[in-house]
Amino acid sequence: MRKPEPRVRIFWVALFSFIGFVLGLPLYLVLSDIPFSFVIPGIIGALMFYYAVRRYANWGFELRDDHLYIEHGVLKKVYSMVPYVRVQHVDTERGVIERMLGLSRVVVYTAGSRGSDVSIIALDPQDALDIQEKLRDLAIESEDRDAV
Amino acid sequence: MKLSIWTVPYRTVKSVFSMIVLLTFASSSAFEGGDLGAFLVLMSFLGVFLAGSALWYYLVWKRYEYFVEDDSIRINQGVIQRKEREIPSRRIQNVDVRKNIVHRALGIARVDIETAGGGSTEASLRYVDEDDVDHIRKGLKEGEKVESEEERDYLYEISMQELSLLGVVSVNLQLLLVILGIFGTTATLGGMAMEDGMSAAIVLGFVVFATLVFAFVSSFVSSFTRFYGFRLWEEDGDLRYERGLLNRAEGTIPLEKVQNITVEENVLKRLTGYATLKIETAGYAGEKAIEQGSEAAIPLAKRSRIERFLKDFRGIEVPEINRVTHTAMRRYMGRYALLLGTLTLITTAAAARLSTPVIYGLFPLLFSPCIMTAAHLKWKHRGYALSDRIVTRNGFWNRSTIFTPYYRVQNLVETQTVLQRRWHLSSLTVDIAGSGMFSSTPRAVDMDTENLREFRDEIYRRFQDSL
Numbered sequence: 001m002r003k004p005e006p007r008v009r010i011f012w013v014a015l016f017s018f019i020g021f022v023l024g025l026p027l028y029l030v031l032s033d034i035p036f037s038f039v040i041p042g043i044i045g046a047l048m049f050y051y052a053v054r055r056y057a058n059w060g061f062e063l064r065d066d067h068l069y070i071e072h073g074v075l076k077k078v079y080s081m082v083p084y085v086r087v088q089h090v091d092t093e094r095g096v097i098e099r100m101l102g103l104s105r106v107v108v109y110t111a112g113s114r115g116s117d118v119s120i121i122a123l124d125p126q127d128a129l130d131i132q133e134k135l136r137d138l139a140i141e142s143e144d145r146d147a148v
Numbered sequence: 149m150k151l152s153i154w155t156v157p158y159r160t161v162k163s164v165f166s167m168i169v170l171l172t173f174a175s176s177s178a179f180e181g182g183d184l185g186a187f188l189v190l191m192s193f194l195g196v197f198l199a200g201s202a203l204w205y206y207l208v209w210k211r212y213e214y215f216v217e218d219d220s221i222r223i224n225q226g227v228i229q230r231k232e233r234e235i236p237s238r239r240i241q242n243v244d245v246r247k248n249i250v251h252r253a254l255g256i257a258r259v260d261i262e263t264a265g266g267g268s269t270e271a272s273l274r275y276v277d278e279d280d281v282d283h284i285r286k287g288l289k290e291g292e293k294v295e296s297e298e299e300r301d302y303l304y305e306i307s308m309q310e311l312s313l314l315g316v317v318s319v320n321l322q323l324l325l326v327i328l329g330i331f332g333t334t335a336t337l338g339g340m341a342m343e344d345g346m347s348a349a350i351v352l353g354f355v356v357f358a359t360l361v362f363a364f365v366s367s368f369v370s371s372f373t374r375f376y377g378f379r380l381w382e383e384d385g386d387l388r389y390e391r392g393l394l395n396r397a398e399g400t401i402p403l404e405k406v407q408n409i410t411v412e413e414n415v416l417k418r419l420t421g422y423a424t425l426k427i428e429t430a431g432y433a434g435e436k437a438i439e440q441g442s443e444a445a446i447p448l449a450k451r452s453r454i455e456r457f458l459k460d461f462r463g464i465e466v467p468e469i470n471r472v473t474h475t476a477m478r479r480y481m482g483r484y485a486l487l488l489g490t491l492t493l494i495t496t497a498a499a500a501r502l503s504t505p506v507i508y509g510l511f512p513l514l515f516s517p518c519i520m521t522a523a524h525l526k527w528k529h530r531g532y533a534l535s536d537r538i539v540t541r542n543g544f545w546n547r548s549t550i551f552t553p554y555y556r557v558q559n560l561v562e563t564q565t566v567l568q569r570r571w572h573l574s575s576l577t578v579d580i581a582g583s584g585m586f587s588s589t590p591r592a593v594d595m596d597t598e599n600l601r602e603f604r605d606e607i608y609r610r611f612q613d614s615l
Contacts, residue, residue, distance in 0.1 A: 077565075
């Protein structure tokens with residue numbers, strides 16, 4: 001099972017812990033008369049820390065024989081199988097944060113109405129290009145069907 | 149070819165309709181108030197608006213041309229920004245013709261063409277002359293054969309009995325019960341707080357009765373006028389239907405573009421042994437999708453008749469549906485218990501506020517036995533099977549059994565929430581090409597995880613074979 005780039009772990013942990021702490025502050029203020037309430041931001045921060053760690057741990061993908069397999073998710077785990085014959089086109093995308101971290105993502109488009117879930121995130125840009133090319137090669141359009 | 153010239157007046161009036169209403173209202177009050185100056189200003193404003201709209205739509209009409217060619221349709225349109233579009237017949241999923249009362253009076257119709265790409269109707273011809281509709285249809289067909297109305301062999305024509313029944317059974321029971329539930333709860337609490345409980349009860353009774361009557365009557369009228377004269381027939385590889393009392397609609401379902409076939413049976417339909425058949429293609433059904441039965445191939449017929457239709461027409465045999473694991477019921481019981489608990493909390497808090505004895509606020513708990521029944525029913529009407537199609541079934545209030553051809557599979561997605569993991573359950577979504585929000589996605593929900601993975605793998609195997 002291939003994983004996203006390890007360094008994104010640090011980013012996620014930092015980001016989510018920070019968000020958790022920040023969200024915990026108003027809660028702390030609201031409940032400030034309860035004893036020991038100062039631990040609330042800490043607890044929420046810790047939970048988010050755990051969330052970020054699990055997020056990376058649960059992320060994986062494989063280019064199998066005839067389909068792309070992706071699994072991810074913490075609260076709701078998602079396991080997707082995308083047959084190559086159904087792939088319409090493949091994009092690589094780099095958002096602002098991704099560019100700052102030197103990462104890229106691969107987005108796979110099918111005709112499926114709920115197929116918006118199909119992207120591989122936090123990849124090394126060269127890996128992303130390689131995967132994009134490989135998927136393009138593997139995607140076969142059947143002749144008499146319109147891939148729909 | 150040009151659109152009907154009636155397009156100009158129709159669209160002008162339609163677009164300024166709300167403006168007209170507003171201005172007429174405003175101007176009449178100005179007139180009554182004796183403020184002639186304001187009245188004239190408003191009237192002239194309206195006049196300018198009308199003239200401007202008319203001019204605009206005239207230009208739109210003038211610059212709109214469409215060409216029905218060998219297996220494609222070309223549309224050149226646009227006043228300020230020109231757009232030239234070509235749609236090959238091969239790509240067309242649906243061709244729908246709609247006429248409301250005004251259209252019928254003017255002899256025009258709206259033709260919507262849908263393809264699989266994109267989230268909106270690909271092309272909408274507003275509005276063509278009635279006589280041109282057939283010409284467009286024939287031009288877009290890849291075959292030659294066209295039947296006249298007399299030659300048609302109707303696969304289904306709605307009977308008066310079915311039409312009447314349709315109105316009754318189409319009521320959204322779930323929504324109705326929720327509304328009545330809300331009335332009941334507020335009334336119970338209010339009645340306890342008030343002195344005169346008796347009159348409160350009478351008022352409540354009246355409100356409940358009125359709601360029920362309104363719900364059934366409006367459902368009946370709407371279904372009756374929508375599906376009046378519904379007929380279904382096959383023509384040159386397409387399924388075609390026409391329906392409507394006031395607004396006429398004609399639709400085409402190209403059989404080779406069929407994605408899912410759904411048998412829908414809500415509670416009332418199940419009780420009476422009836423069902424609805426819907427056929428979906430990959431085209432976006434747009435605003436029509438929100439209308440009831442937009443893709444209904446058979447709005448209402450006896451279940452056995454629909455099963456026979458499936459068998460004769462598409463070779464689909466309805467297999468025995470496997471139930472999901474019993475463990476799923478525990479998940480539902482937990483969910484409903486939580487809901488009931490929350491409701492009880494709310495009513496208790498409300499009771500405390502209204503300074504009635506708190507014990508009365510606990511009345512939702514009277515419904516506790518319902519939790520088990522509800523969980524059981526939800527479980528009972530859920531299932532899956534594999535025959536010559538993928539079969540998935542869900543829903544109690546409105547039960548949908550979806551038949552999906554293997555070769556339509558796009559993605560197979562297994563999902564598992566934290567709570568599902570606890571019970572060793574997962575859900576499978578069989579993603580197909582379709583309009584997402586409006587079409588039903590085949591899902592096998594809350595299966596035992598091992599069984600689900602076997603199920604998924606078997607679907608995948610058969611999918612590969614079908615290519």
